[in-house]
Amino acid sequence: MKTYGYDNTRDRQKWICPMMKDRTTNTCPTPCSVAKYGRIYHTCSKDNSRLFSGVVRGSEEWKLVYKRRTTVERSNKREKIDYKLEAGRHRSTMMW
Numbered sequence: 001m002k003t004y005g006y007d008n009t010r011d012r013q014k015w016i017c018p019m020m021k022d023r024t025t026n027t028c029p030t031p032c033s034v035a036k037y038g039r040i041y042h043t044c045s046k047d048n049s050r051l052f053s054g055v056v057r058g059s060e061e062w063k064l065v066y067k068r069r070t071t072v073e074r075s076n077k078r079e080k081i082d083y084k085l086e087a088g089r090h091r092s093t094m095m096w
Contacts, residue, residue: 001016002020011044012044014040015043016038016039
């Protein structure tokens with residue numbers, strides 16, 4: 001596979017079949033795709049924090065971070081929904 005550029009909107013690298021001539025016509029005798037531009041693969045980069053987090057999933061540190069996160073989410077729910085702050089008629093969050 002040879003590089004075909006970088007997709008900034010999705011933070012991933014694009015790869016194209018090496019048998020492509022000038023990236024427009026497939027010259028492979030047995031193509032792996034019926035598309036005229038051939039098969040394209042995408043790989044995520046290491047700086048994608050959703051896929052490659054700094055903390056190892058399943059570890060004790062991960063459990064602590066996740067416990068804190070759920071606590072904050074419950075607190076936000078309590079303020080917005082239970083106290084009906086989200087349903088108020090105000091123009092900005094500073095009015096809350």
